[in-house]
Amino acid sequence: EDQVTQSPEALRLQEGESSSLNCSYTVSGLRGLFWYRQDPGKGPEFLFTLYSAGEEKEKERLKATLTKKESFLHITAPKPEDSATYLCAVNYGGATNKLIFGTGTLLAVQP
Amino acid sequence: NAGVTQTPKFQVLKTGQSMTLQCAQDMNHNSMYWYRQDPGMGLRLIYYSASEGTTDKGEVPNGYNVSRLNKREFSLRLESAAPSQTSVYFCASSERRQSTYEQYFGPGTRLTVT
Secondary structure (H helix, E strand, C coil), rough: CCCCEEEEEEEECCCCEEEEEEEEECCCCCEEEEEEEEECCCEEEEEEEEECCCCCCEECEEEECCCCCCEEEECHHHHHHHHHEEEEEECCCCHCCCCCEECCEEEEEEE | CCEEEEECCCEEEEECCCCEEEEEEEECCCCEEEEEECCEEEEEEEECCCCCCCCECCCCCCCCEEEECCCEEEEEEECCHHHHHHHEEEEEEEEEECCEECCEECCCEEEEEC
């Protein structure tokens, strides 16, 4: 069964305290792994797409990495404005691009 | 570019009432999707439309119908609302450009069924 599991469910950091969020997946034939950011009361905002093990992508303080079984979202020296829920999703539908989402990690960065 | 827009933003229905959620995108994308988001459940796919004129069921289609009106618009209809359909509904669209398939989401419709 295709499944995406994110951990931890919630994470509280001090400003400048680096950490990582985990997304583990089981899917037959990975067609893409996606990271999104969701602010309260808003729709998910696209961050990264990863397609193959060993791939890495960076954007400001965020860096996403991918292995054959999991992905990590590394947050370096976070700021309060990085506080949000981070969602991981995996393409299980091939060309139809159907996604299965994890339940997210709620990140709070305190000043 | 407005991206993906949804109407209404909020709605309260009584059990048994019907309503249609509207979604439009101005990015010329072929594929469109409807999700619901519930606490502790994550986003779940209700229906999707790979291209204009086609629709197909997702993970949780029961109690819903969809219409792909044209390339821009994709509506979701609740024929007889039930309290279990209380949720936040998101529409998304995507297009394959080179190797990327990312979906872009609208702001959501918050629906309460009493």
